[in-house]
Amino acid sequence: MSRIKIEAFVIRTTRLAESSRVVTLFSRQAGKVKAVAKGVGKPKSKMSGTVELFNLIECLLYKKENADLGTMGDAAVLDDYHHIPADTRKFGFGSAWCEILQKTSHPDQPRPETFELTALFFKTLDLSEPGNAGLLFWSALFKMLAIEGYAPRLEKCLSCGKKKKDAKLMISLGRGGLICAGCIEEDEDAIPVSQSAFDILGAMGAGGFEDIAEMEVSPRIGREAAEVILSFASYHLGLPRNLKSFKFLESLGG
Numbered sequence: 001m002s003r004i005k006i007e008a009f010v011i012r013t014t015r016l017a018e019s020s021r022v023v024t025l026f027s028r029q030a031g032k033v034k035a036v037a038k039g040v041g042k043p044k045s046k047m048s049g050t051v052e053l054f055n056l057i058e059c060l061l062y063k064k065e066n067a068d069l070g071t072m073g074d075a076a077v078l079d080d081y082h083h084i085p086a087d088t089r090k091f092g093f094g095s096a097w098c099e100i101l102q103k104t105s106h107p108d109q110p111r112p113e114t115f116e117l118t119a120l121f122f123k124t125l126d127l128s129e130p131g132n133a134g135l136l137f138w139s140a141l142f143k144m145l146a147i148e149g150y151a152p153r154l155e156k157c158l159s160c161g162k163k164k165k166d167a168k169l170m171i172s173l174g175r176g177g178l179i180c181a182g183c184i185e186e187d188e189d190a191i192p193v194s195q196s197a198f199d200i201l202g203a204m205g206a207g208g209f210e211d212i213a214e215m216e217v218s219p220r221i222g223r224e225a226a227e228v229i230l231s232f233a234s235y236h237l238g239l240p241r242n243l244k245s246f247k248f249l250e251s252l253g254g
């Protein structure tokens with residue numbers, strides 16, 4: 001039995017028994033971790049209130065070697081980002097991020113840069129206007145793609161090296177970025193984008209979250225940029241396109 005102290009985001013909780021929960025954590029030290037929080041639902045539990053979605057916590061993790069499920073102890077909240085669950089749009093996009101972490105992470109494989117990215121994303125989402133929640137979310141996913149080495153490459157045509165011209169912009173999934181009209185292959189898996197969406201994608205890749213939170217983007221252009229990012233995440237990271245949180249967000253209307 002090992003015992004380590006971890007710092008982690010709560011990315012999923014499911015009820016196990018009357019007062020216990022199975023908690024999925026995205027930890028700095030050990031990547032994705034599943035652990036039982038015994039008795040956490042009891043009002044007098046010392047861990048009461050710690051295993052809420054989005055919380056950044058510190059806790060002890062007890063785990064047998066090769067066991068899928070550990071046990072949590074001595075949990076304390078480091079940050080609760082409490083404006084996220086208080087707003088439906090922020091909640092929807094925050095939940096989508098948690099789903100993405102679950103689906104793209106593995107036990108015992110730490111992702112330190114993605115951990116830091118999550119901290120920055122939650123911090124900005126917590127404090128920003130709800131109207132920009134989507135823009136922040138898609139920027140975060142763009143930045144995750146960059147960490148994994150799969151961000152769309154937009155500077156010039158990946159085939160001939162020419163700088164972009166504004167007639168027709170195509171972003172190839174397989175080749176990983178901009179392909180000019182002269183170089184695009186027939187049947188190539190590519191997404192057409194407008195100049196405006198192209199510029200937004202560039203800004204999402206280059207800018208910090210504070211700048212992105214201030215950007216004004218029309219819903220149509222935002223959807224175009226989102227489609228490119230989701231297609232890349234699906235193609236290169238194997239992310240399912242039908243996340244539960246996306247259905248929830250659709251039900252809110254845009």
Ligand SMILES: [Zn+2]
Pocket residue numbers: 157158159160161162179180181182183
């Ligand atoms: Zn070209």
